[in-house]
Every structure is written in C-alpha cells, then in structure tokens.
Amino acid sequence: MHEIERNFKFLLVEIERQIEGTIAVLEHRDEKAIAKIEARDDYIDNLKSVIENACFATLHGETRPSAPEVARIRAFHIIGSNLERVGDHAVNVVRQTRHYDDPECVKRYAYKPFFQEIQNALAWMPKAVLERDMATALKICRCELHLDRLYKQEFDRIRDELRSGFGTGDLLTTLFIFRYLERMGDALLNVGEAAIFGITGDKFKIRQFTALSDILAESGHENPLSDLEFESIWGTRSGCRIGRVLERGGEDDCHKEVIFKDGDSAKLRQEAANFARWEALMPGLAPRLEAFREGKKTSSMLIELLPGQTIQDLALSSDLDLLGRALAAQCRTARTLWEKTLTATPVAAGCVKQLRARLPEILTVHPGFRLKRRAIGSFVLPSLDALLDAAEAVETNLAAPYSVLIHGDYNTNNILYDQTEDRIHYIDLHRSTDTDLVQDVSVYMVSNFRLPVFDKARRRVLTAVILDFYRFAAAFAASKNDTTFDIRLALGLGRSLITSTRFELSERFSKLMFHRGIFLLERVIGHTGDPATFRLPLAALCY
Numbered sequence: 001m002h003e004i005e006r007n008f009k010f011l012l013v014e015i016e017r018q019i020e021g022t023i024a025v026l027e028h029r030d031e032k033a034i035a036k037i038e039a040r041d042d043y044i045d046n047l048k049s050v051i052e053n054a055c056f057a058t059l060h061g062e063t064r065p066s067a068p069e070v071a072r073i074r075a076f077h078i079i080g081s082n083l084e085r086v087g088d089h090a091v092n093v094v095r096q097t098r099h100y101d102d103p104e105c106v107k108r109y110a111y112k113p114f115f116q117e118i119q120n121a122l123a124w125m126p127k128a129v130l131e132r133d134m135a136t137a138l139k140i141c142r143c144e145l146h147l148d149r150l151y152k153q154e155f156d157r158i159r160d161e162l163r164s165g166f167g168t169g170d171l172l173t174t175l176f177i178f179r180y181l182e183r184m185g186d187a188l189l190n191v192g193e194a195a196i197f198g199i200t201g202d203k204f205k206i207r208q209f210t211a212l213s214d215i216l217a218e219s220g221h222e223n224p225l226s227d228l229e230f231e232s233i234w235g236t237r238s239g240c241r242i243g244r245v246l247e248r249g250g251e252d253d254c255h256k257e258v259i260f261k262d263g264d265s266a267k268l269r270q271e272a273a274n275f276a277r278w279e280a281l282m283p284g285l286a287p288r289l290e291a292f293r294e295g296k297k298t299s300s301m302l303i304e305l306l307p308g309q310t311i312q313d314l315a316l317s318s319d320l321d322l323l324g325r326a327l328a329a330q331c332r333t334a335r336t337l338w339e340k341t342l343t344a345t346p347v348a349a350g351c352v353k354q355l356r357a358r359l360p361e362i363l364t365v366h367p368g369f370r371l372k373r374r375a376i377g378s379f380v381l382p383s384l385d386a387l388l389d390a391a392e393a394v395e396t397n398l399a400a401p402y403s404v405l406i407h408g409d410y411n412t413n414n415i416l417y418d419q420t421e422d423r424i425h426y427i428d429l430h431r432s433t434d435t436d437l438v439q440d441v442s443v444y445m446v447s448n449f450r451l452p453v454f455d456k457a458r459r460r461v462l463t464a465v466i467l468d469f470y471r472f473a474a475a476f477a478a479s480k481n482d483t484t485f486d487i488r489l490a491l492g493l494g495r496s497l498i499t500s501t502r503f504e505l506s507e508r509f510s511k512l513m514f515h516r517g518i519f520l521l522e523r524v525i526g527h528t529g530d531p532a533t534f535r536l537p538l539a540a541l542c543y
C-alpha cells in the first residue's frame with residue numbers, strides 16, 4: 001500500500017503542474033510551454049500504469065488483503081485513472097490554443113474560476129484520499145456541480161455570440177476549451193466518489209450518498225456516516241439502490257439496522273403508499289416505513305430491517321424441517337391474506353400482455369427466441385407473434401371470478417421466514433395490487449424453477465416446493481368455485497418462464513425455460529371445450 005500511496009502523491013503533483021502550465025499557456029500562448037505539457041503527459045501515463053500495476057500486485061500478492069484494504073486498493077486504481085484523465089484534458093486545452101486567430105480571445109471569458117475549482121479539488125485530495133476524510137471527499141464531488149454551472153454560463157454566452165457570425169472560429173475554439181474544463185469536473189467527481197468508496201467500502205454515487213445522509217438526519221439518526229456500516233444488497237433487478245445500514249451503538253453497544261432504498265420516485269412513492277395498506281391489513285407482514293424523502297426523479301426511504309431468512313435460502317439449505325415450517329407459515333399467511341382481501345369482482349390478469357411488454361428485453365439477450373413460422377409437411381408451427389396472438393385471444397375470455405391483494409413480485413427472495421416467531425414477512429411491495437391470484441402463484445413457482453441449481457437432491461427439493469404451493473393454491477381456488485384456475489395459471493407460468501430467460505445467459509437452461517413456456521401456451525391454445533376441464537401439465541415445472 002505504501003508504494004501505491006507514494007506514486008499517488010507523485011501523480012497528483014504532476015497533475016497540479018499540468019494545470020498550472022495550462023493556465024500559463026492561456027495567459028500567454030507559448031509553443032515551448034505547450035510542447036512541455038505534451039511531453040509530461042507520457043510521464044503521467046507511466047505513473048498511472050505504475051499505480052495500476054501496484055494495485056493488482058497487492059490484490060494478488062502472497063498476503064490476502066482484508067475487505068477494507070481491497071476497497072482502498074480499488075479506490076486508488078479508480079483515482080489514478082481519473083487523475084490521468086484530468087491530465088489528458090489539460091493537454092487537449094493547450095492544443096486548442098493553436099487554433100486561435102486571436103490568442104487573446106479566451107481572455108474575454110471567465111476561465112479562471114474553472115481552474116480555481118480544479119485546483120481546489122486537487123489540493124483537497126491528500127486529505128480525502130490519504131487521511132480518508134469524508135467531508136473533504138464530498139467537497140471534491142461537489143466541484144463537478146460548480147464546473148457544470150460555470151460551463152453553462154459560458155456556453156450560453158458563446159452560443160449567443162455565434163449568432164453574430166463574426167469570429168466563429170475563435171468562438172468555437174473557446175467553447176471546446178471550456179468543454180474540456182467541464183469534463184475535468186466529471187473526472188474529479190469520479191475521484192471523489194472513489195475516495196468515498198475507499199472510506200465506506202461501498203460504491204456510492206454522490207446523489208445516493210447525499211440522499212442517504214439527508215434521510216438519516218431527517219429520521220433522527222445522529223451518528224455521522226463514518227460511524228455507520230453500509231452493505232449493498234446485490235442481486236436485485238429492480239433498478240433501485242438497496243443497502244443495509246448498521247448504526248453502531250454507544251455505551252450500551254446496541255445496534256440498529258435499517259434498509260436504505262434509493263430509486264425511481266414513482267416506484268418508491270407507490271411502495272411507500274402500499275406499506276400503509278399492508279400495515280393496516282396485516283400488521284407486521286410488511287416492513288415499517290421509517291422515513292421517506294421524495295425528489296422529482298429519484299426518492300429514498302428507510303425501511304425496517306425484518307428478521308428471517310428468505311424462502312429461497314431455505315430451499316437451497318439442507319434443513320428440510322425448517323423449510324417445512326416456513327412453507328406451512330407461508331401458506332397460512334397467503335390464505336389469510338387472500339381471504340381478507342377477496343372481492344367478488346371479475347378481473348383479468350393480462351399475462352400475455354405482460355409477456356409482450358418484456359419481449360424486446362428477452363430478444364435482446366436471446367435473439368434466437370424470435371420463432372418464425374415453420375412447417376413439417378402439412379403440420380404448421382406458428383411464429384412467436386402468432387402464438388402470442390392466439391394465447392391472448394384465449395385469455396380475453398378467461399377473467400378470474402374474484403380478485404385478491406397480491407404481493408406483485410412474489411419471488412422466493414422477497415418472502416422471509418422468522419423462525420423465532422414462526423411467521424412470514426413480505427418485502428419489495430411496490431407492485432402489490434388487487435388482481436388475479438395466479439399472478440403471484442405463477443411468479444412464485446417459476447422463481448423456484450429458474451434457480452440455476454442442477455444437482456438432483458436440491459432440484460427435488462425445489463420441485464417439491466413448487467408442487468406443494470400449487471396444491472395449496474389450487475385447493476384455495478377450488479374452495480371459491482374458481483373453475484378456470486388451471487388454465488389461467490398455465491398462461492401465467494408460460495409468461496414467467498419465458499420472461500425469466502432475460503436473466504439467464506446459459507443457452508441450455510434458457511432454452512429449456514423458453515420451450516417449456518411455449519409448451520404451456522400451446523397447451524392452452526390447443527385446448528378445446530370448457531376451460532374448466534383444462535388440467536395443468538405439472539411435469540413442465542419439474543426439472
């Protein structure tokens with residue numbers, strides 16, 4: 001680590017010299033000074049490479065670095081690359097001066113505030129990076145915003161002056177210079193965020209970090225962020241930033257954990273509204289909303305961290321007794337929820353419509369899934385589009401006789417079992433709504449099937465989980481005289497199997513899911529007579 005820090009200092013000194021030289025060239029264009037800046041660029045590239053090699057050597061050395069050390073090493077790698085980028089932009093700025101007809105043109109514009117911001121950021125780096133000072137790292141990040149504002153002012157002025165038609169060449173050259181200075185701000189932002197990564201051990205965008213800081217302050221968390229632990233929860237496909245925040249206690253050494261979620265405002269606003277309904281309906285089933293901070297495009301929230309293990313983790317563990325208790329609790333919870341929210345109003349699930357909406361994503365990952373019309377002798381196999389048209393025509397006449405409140409994203413990793421209390425908790429509820437229960441049932445069954453686990457013992461457990469929940473849901477439907485449950489579920493399963501392929505890159509497994517989904521749709525289309533006589537081919541869900 002000492003070698004990395006030493007070369008970082010050398011690199012920083014060289015970048016500061018490049019910036020000073022660039023200012024001098026703008027004050028008085030000198031070809032020798034430009035050539036000197038260009039020549040120094042090779043040395044900067046070499047220093048960046050030395051830091052990069054030292055980072056990789058430390059990561060793969062004989063002594064295995066700790067997690068915080070790995071974060072610092074990765075941060076230095078990012079910082080080195082972005083400082084080199086600042087140096088490249090300095091070279092580009094001085095090269096632009098060669099295009100001036102009137103070298104004094106640039107002096108009519110406010111370029112000095114740009115350099116003041118850049119020099120401030122460079123001066124703050126030792127404290128932010130080497131002393132790991134969070135406040136200073138944030139100051140570096142905010143330089144990018146200041147440079148953006150300065151660029152906007154000069155851009156607007158030059159744009160207006162270009163309309164006159166006079167001195168357009170020099171005006172464009174000046175605009176390019178300001179553009180390179182603005183791009184230095186982007187590199188400085190990356191440096192600041194990397195410094196935060198080196199301190200916290202987790203990657204944050206400055207917006208996300210500010211959102212976390214603000215919402216913690218608003219909710220009464222008084223500890224500074226340096227006293228908090230943040231652990232990202234990866235594996236989510238929601239598009240939201242989700243992490244676990246641990247607040248270390250004081251004298252009594254107590255700890256408080258919450259979930260921080262940051263993402264699209266509309267999605268989080270809906271989830272926050274849903275929490276209130278779930279709490280009123282079945283207290284404790286959903287997490288408690290501790291704080292919500294709304295923005296125009298993105299919002300953030302703090303959510304109670306619920307105890308327990310996910311059904312997915314339990315299904316993949318070897319504790320079958322615990323899994324059995326969890327599944328029993330899950331069925332009890334689902335039955336209570338469905339009974340409480342059942343409304344005798346026909347509702348259409350719209351599974352085929354949902355499948356069509358996901359089709360572009362599926363075909364981007366698996367272009368070979370766009371089936372074309374084929375014929376074997378007189379036997380015709382329809383195209384994918386024709387198959388979906390036919391399935392949609394069948395679904396039009398298959399409204400569920402009642403609606404219930406569904407989870408909306410009933411994957412096994414969104415269902416927690418607390419063995420201490422023998423109860424279930426639901427998380428990630430932004431899609432919950434009143435609709436056909438086959439939405440949740442099909443998503444749950446396929447979330448077990450699509451797990452890329454292929455040893456026979458574990459697959460047998462997953463198959464048992466799938467079949468047990470099917471039997472439970474089918475029995476509930478039968479008790480409500482729901483005679484078309486199986487055929488609607490087949491459409492839901494077909495949809496979920498096919499849409500799940502966009503998350504699976506294994507050609508063999510993705511093809512298996514796709515073709516089983518197609519098989520279920522074909523069975524629905526090919527069924528003649530009363531839909532109530534349709535029987536779900538459960539073998540399609542057994543691997």
